[in-house]
Amino acid sequence: MKTILVTGASRGLGLATVRRLLDDPQGYRVIGLSRSYPDEARALIGAHAGRAEFISADLGDLAAIPEIVSDITRRHGTLWGLVNNAGIGMDGVLATMHRSDIEKVLAVNLTAPLILTKYASRGMLAAREGAIVNISSIIASTGFHGLAAYAASKAGLEGMTRSLSRELGKRGITVNCVAPGYMETEMTSGIDVHKMEAIRRRATLGLAEPEDAAGAIAYLLGPEARRITGTVITVDGGSTA
Numbered sequence: 001m002k003t004i005l006v007t008g009a010s011r012g013l014g015l016a017t018v019r020r021l022l023d024d025p026q027g028y029r030v031i032g033l034s035r036s037y038p039d040e041a042r043a044l045i046g047a048h049a050g051r052a053e054f055i056s057a058d059l060g061d062l063a064a065i066p067e068i069v070s071d072i073t074r075r076h077g078t079l080w081g082l083v084n085n086a087g088i089g090m091d092g093v094l095a096t097m098h099r100s101d102i103e104k105v106l107a108v109n110l111t112a113p114l115i116l117t118k119y120a121s122r123g124m125l126a127a128r129e130g131a132i133v134n135i136s137s138i139i140a141s142t143g144f145h146g147l148a149a150y151a152a153s154k155a156g157l158e159g160m161t162r163s164l165s166r167e168l169g170k171r172g173i174t175v176n177c178v179a180p181g182y183m184e185t186e187m188t189s190g191i192d193v194h195k196m197e198a199i200r201r202r203a204t205l206g207l208a209e210p211e212d213a214a215g216a217i218a219y220l221l222g223p224e225a226r227r228i229t230g231t232v233i234t235v236d237g238g239s240t241a
């Protein structure tokens with residue numbers, strides 16, 4: 001059974017991805033990771049006991065990451081797939097942003113995925129198979145007022161994706177990004193109503209929902225995407241077209 005680790009699984013896109021992967025005909029084992037384990041995630045994972053499990057971890061604690069991968073490998077063998085989805089927003093103009101907040105955004109959104117991928121890819125290299133999907137954002141390429149650190153972290157993920165696709169491609173491992181546009185999740189719940197109207201107007205197909213992005217993630221992990229690597233799939237309802 002192929003084991004896939006999905007970070008940020010407690011809610012939003014991560015939870016939608018866990019649900020989508022558990023429903024996938026490939027019959028994956030899905031491991032969800034986040035700090036909290038709310039009822040909705042608990043019910044989903046509980047309903048698939050034996051094929052789904054939850055790990056409680058704070059990805060801001062970078063030193064703990066190697067052991068997370070070792071523990072999964074001991075219990076389930078080499079990870080087949082990794083979805084680097086956990087992320088934090090931290091809205092604020094850079095000029096007044098605390099240095100600790102800048103460092104936190106970069107640690108959770110960029111350094112943690114790099115380290116998680118470092119350890120997960122060792123097993124994949126030996127197995128000569130695997131798939132990694134990094135969750136970027138359209139903001140990596142469009143920019144957005146008040147999100148400089150966040151945009152830097154997402155642009156960093158896209159750069160990491162392109163370089164790693166070259167490093168790992170020769171061993172049959174794919175590395176891709178999904179870049180969602182605005183989705184209504186907890187991350188975006190505090191957004192100003194006027195900004196919201198403008199965002200909504202730009203999405204000609206309507207705003208993307210977590211399930212839309214989860215579908216793209218499942219596609220990139222699936223057999224039909226085995227020759228696709230180093231790319232970014234945008235799921236934004238047409239906002240950036």
Ligand code: NAP
Pocket residue numbers: 007008009010011012013014033034035036037057058059060084085086087088108135136137138179180181182183184185186187188
């Ligand atoms: P969300 O609802 O806020 O979910 C974020 C997830 O990340 C939660 O499961 C959270 O779980 C986890 N997380 C945050 N900090 C963590 C940490 N230190 N350690 C472990 N897990 C942590 O946001 P979302 O909208 O689903 O976002 C998912 C991904 O999509 C993010 O990478 C985000 O940047 C990206 N994205 C979102 C949008 C959007 O409009 N919503 C657009 C483009 C891209 P805990 O709090 O329980 O740890």
